[in-house]
């Protein structure tokens with residue numbers, strides 16, 4: 001039997017940026033236009049291969065509170081650096097790339113910021129299934145290379 005390594009993933013970001021939709025696309029390959037806002041937090045799992053191991057992602061989807069997605073994202077990073085566990089794998093998803101004409105923050109800023117904190121960065125669309133698989137593949141590959149992962153944070157902005 002293959003060994004299963006459990007990895008904790010937490011999705012953070014403002015309300016309505018598409019956290020639940022990203023999880024739903026990744027876990028069930030499904031998109032719901034009328035998805036309800038998350039109350040408290042929700043939990044799902046998905047297991048993916050990594051060499052001769054299996055990685056079981058334990059995914060917590062949180063309820064967003066605020067509405068200034070790039071600013072909130074930076075606040076979360078500061079908070080996590082100060083109070084979070086030592087070994088955090090970070091990823092930033094610029095979601096709703098299907099609506100690129102109304103994006104709040106140009107992706108260039110997000111990419112520069114991601115580079116400065118050593119995070120994976122990707123433009124996604126949960127709606128059109130763009131880069132959702134790649135986002136989690138990227139995370140999975142980092143975890144494959146490191147035995148020391150306390151927490152995976154996916155920061156989402158629209």
Ligand SMILES: Nc1nc2c(ncn2[C@@H]2O[C@H](COP(=O)(O)OP(=O)(O)OP(=O)(O)O)[C@@H](O)[C@H]2O)c(=O)[nH]1
Nearest residue numbers: 015016017018019020021037038064096125126127
């Ligand atoms: N066009 C488009 N709409 C999206 C995308 N992802 C999510 N949405 C829509 O955006 C709205 C909010 O999506 P949610 O997944 O509930 O967002 P959330 O970040 O989980 O929101 P909270 O639970 O309130 O924190 C819903 O109407 C989704 O259908 C996307 O990639 N493209």
